[in-house]
Amino acid sequence: MSKIITNHYLFILFCAVFLSSCSxxxxxxxxxxxxxxxxxxxxxxxxxxxxxxxxxxxxxxLSEHIAVIANGSSVNTGASNNDYFRQQLVEGGIGYFTAIGKEKRQVLEIYGGYGIGNTKDFKQRASIYGYELVESREMNFDKIFLQLNYSSTRKKKINIFGDKKELNYGTAIRLSRVGMKEFWLNGATSPTEENFFIEPLFYTRMQLVNGLQLQYTNGFNIGLNNNEYLKAGNSVFTLGLVYTFGK
Incomplete structure (x- = not known):
């Protein structure tokens, strides 16, 4: 079983690295x-x-089975290399949740929602005068998504430095329609694109103290349309803190 899990994550890592090489x-x-x-x-x-x-x-x-969610993200790669990338995105949704299994250690959630964002992507090259702009791409976009979450809490807690900690494993799979509302190529208005993405994400959470968990997340996306600019290619690898209260 451990070998299968290891091979599974190696496959995910390979896909993410491959996709991240695209623009x-x-x-x-x-x-x-x-x-x-x-x-x-x-x-x-x-x-x-x-x-x-x-x-x-x-x-x-909000109730025994209805919940709301909200997200906000910011990407800023800086201007010290050839790629200058900025993105701002906000979104919200509503959905259904339920605990399953005899011991209620598994949770299933389904959400639908909407988001808006903007992106600036500048391609540059080094020259004797510093970095020169090769191509600029800017867009305003909106996003409609359907999201399925599933998680399972490990039955036995793990022992770390003599203290037992709870461990959770989870998966979130999104089906997203992302469409350009406005698109500028090198400052000129250009035809817009839309794409449908499958966005699988995998995470592991470890309890730090009651209600507070450390989370490692990795994921990637798959684009269904053959676009020139709005396409798959970026992966997600993050560390984070999760806090749940009000039980």
Whole structure:
């Protein structure tokens, strides 16, 4: 079993590295994965990586099975290399959640939502005068998504430095329609594109203290349309903190 799991994650890593080598004007964000079990729970989380990808997510369980979520993300790669990438994205959604299994250690959530964002992607090259602009790509876009979350809590806690910690494994799969509302190529108005993305994401959470967890996330996206600019190609690798309260 451990060998199968190891091979599974190696395959995910290979896909993510391969896809990240492509050039895309769209960067997938870290979706909200609150994994609610009871009414009244509140979830907040923050995620980041060394490439300037920062995400904040939140959610609240309004009743025994209905919840709302909200996400905000910012990507800023800086201008010290050939690629200058900026993206801002906000989104919200509503959905259904339920705990399953005899011991209620598994959680299933389904959300639908809408988001808006903008991207600036500048391609540059080094010259004797510094960096010269080769191509600029800017867009305003909107996004409609359907998201499925599933998580499982490990039955036995793990022992770390003499203290037992709870461990969770989870998967979030998104089906997203992303469409350009406006698109500028080298400052000139250009024809817009749209794409449909499959965005699988995998995460592991480890309890730090009651209600607070450390989360490692990795994921990638698959584009169904053969576009020139709005296509798959960027992966997500982040570390974050998740806090749930109000149980």
């Amino acid at each position: 895309s004007i769209y960067m997938p964000n870290v979706p909200a994965t609150p994994m609610f079990k009871n009414a009244g729970e509140v979830y907040v989380a923050g995620h980041f990586n060394a490439k300037g990808n920062i995400s904040a997510t939140a959610g609240a369980a």
